[in-house]
Amino acid sequence: MIPDHASDATPRWSPEPSVHDDRQLREFVSGLAPGRPVEYVGTLRRRTVRLHRFRLIGADPDEIVVKVFTTTMAAERAFGALERLAAVVGTGNFDLRSMPPLALARSVPALAMPYVAGPTLRDVLAQEPWRTASVMVRAGRVLAGLHQLSREASEGSAGAELTPRTRLASLGRTAEAATSSELVRRYVDFHPHNLLLAGDDSIVVIDPPLRDEVTHVHHDIVNFLYKAQKCLVVPPWDQARARYLLDLTDAAAGFLGAYFAAAERPISSADVVMLDRYLTLYATVRSRPSQWREDLPHQALFAPLLRQQLRRALRQVS
DSSP states (O other): OOOGGGGGGSOOOBOOTHHHHOHHHHHHHHHHSTTSOEEEEEEEEOSSOEEEEEEETTOSSSEEEEEEOSSHHHHHHHHHHHHHHHHHHTTOOSSEEEOOOOEEOSSSSEEEEEOOOSOBHHHHHHHOGGGHHHHHHHHHHHHHHHHHHHHHHSTTGGGSOOOHHHHHHTTTHHHHHSOGGGEEEOOTTOSGGGEEEOTTSOEEEOSOOOSOOEEEHHHHHHHHHHHHHHHHSOSOOOHHHHHHHHOOHHHHHHHHHHHHHHTTSOOOHHHHHHHHHHHHHHHHHTTSGGGSOTTOGGGGGHHHHHHHHHHHHHHHHO
């Protein structure tokens, strides 16, 4: 059931006529519930995938999403990553869920997974920005939980070689300031587009990390905050939205405070150094017009602004 408090931000599924003519896709869906009537609900288009929603009358689950990729290899990688993430998340004790995939298609580059009603965090931030503070606090707790599960599932990975981008951000004394316990498997796809608020008020990860990278926890923290800001920087900019758009300081402070509280440790001087270094890196890279969608070039102006706001947020919580 779609939660009432998030109804305005729930994604709209639009019909796509080509689905009815795709025999291989229809056969895949019908094979998931043989003999059951199948109803096509609609489609969501993403940059690299299409999501088709179907109802399987009388089946369990009774609604599914078929995620169609551009290549079979991409579908296989996503299927394996979803299975691994579901296994890891199932061991945690916090309000996060991951939906294990139902089946991998052989005739088309696609996989099936249960449908979960509710908006993504991106939808909430973009359409209901007054909920930003509470959403950011929950996201901070979830990321801390994922990092802890990453440590438990990958014992010994702390000594692994860092990724090239991490090396760039770890020049000089910064690398010495970060302890090995703050190295984790990077959740590069932990951002508002891939987190869904389900009807039971849990957060569902709908896209797992596909790359096996090791990085500092601060990398994921800054990455999420930049993606969250990007969700807010969308028209229209009326007076009610402006105060949420122009100052993310309090929401960022809530996210940071929740993360380190869930990690059961205070923010140290080393954390401040590392977060500031990644802020510098992101403010430099993300300010380039090529890093933003062509139809939203104004977003590049906000990268330096966010850097200032996050530094203020760090002073609030450290």
